[in-house]
Amino acid sequence: MIALLLRDLRLALRAGGGFGLGLGFYLVLATLVPLAVGPQPDLLAPIAPGILWLGALLACLLSLDRLWALDAEDGSLDLLATSPLPLEGAATVKALGHWLTTGLPLTVIAAPLSLLLFLPTQALPWLVISLAVGTPALSWLGTFGAALTVGLKRGSLLLSLLVLPLYIPTLVFGAEVVRRGGEGLSVATPLAILGAISLGCLAILPFATGAALRANLR
């Protein structure tokens, strides 16, 4: 499992690995929104939580279609399926690798980017916390969606359509945590639900991903 994780991380960091894709997208979005909407703090501050969460979600989505498709194309997926590592384990490792190369950098970069959108200072810790808690759900859900569409040529459109509805609860509660944090309200309820979604995804989705891969290998 560790070998697979290291291989995926190494592949992501090599040229053409797509490590910077999500990050670059997030950067572009956060810089362009003030230009498009206008740089007034009273205009940007209310929408900042939503923009920052939406950007993170779309940046996650951007890198999903390569997740299993590359392995399926070069035959590695068949070989992985015959290796001693169960596909459920491979699914967990893939999702973790995706989170380490997408969700984690997004969480880190969100804090400086939030300055561009005039996010209230007291919301800043909640932005980082909500992204840290919520982005694993995005990676695990995305890994599942990518496994469902792995056999398809140009399956990324279908993948987006499949995954986006599943992303909605994470987006709603994630942005809610930041909004409430900014207004000084209690964040306990949305943060607990966000955590529950992530933990549920971590626990259940590797099995669903394994089953989807097996069905697609036939």
Added chain:
Amino acid sequence: MELRVEGLACRRGEAVVLRDVGFVLAPGEALILRGPNGAGKTTMLRALAGLTPPVAGTISAPQEAMAYGAHADGLKAQLTVAENLTFWAAAFGTSGIGPAVAAFDLGALLDRRTADLSAGQKRRASLARMVLTGRPIWLLDEPTVSLDAANVARFAAAVSTHLEAGGSALIATHIDLGLAETRVLDVTQFAARAAARREADPFAEAIE
């Protein structure tokens, strides 16, 4: 480990391609699969490797005993040969890529990116993976594609070493590998379509 297959029916997509496949592969033995394109060689190997659940029949050896070598090389273009091989060794829980590297003369290529290799060199790296798996039954699908004569001989030597160590191999190929003693299994005799036609035709027995 002995591989005994009885009454195996395999499918590709929704179509049942092969029916009543039966053979025995003893340790130290190699079996060559023959048949025209589309006869079902790959389908059968994938079923044996556990990638496609068989429709019917039994396979005596567990999936953990099989090492599958597909058409595709299964190598990551951005990684070096050494990184690719080390990954597969770790994935299969075997240590040391030395014997595999020696068997396919990959020493000079170890630090090259796989993307920069020729098709034959990639093929050799892919075949070296079979040695790394440490599994007794090799299932090889067209292993010699894009290999030159010297490397076909090298591959045959690797298979011979594997057989001498008590392993066995099932190889789908169109060429003569020059292995010492091999049996040939013609896949066309198991074709599901032909069998169905014979059942549907009441005069088939009389004609035969």
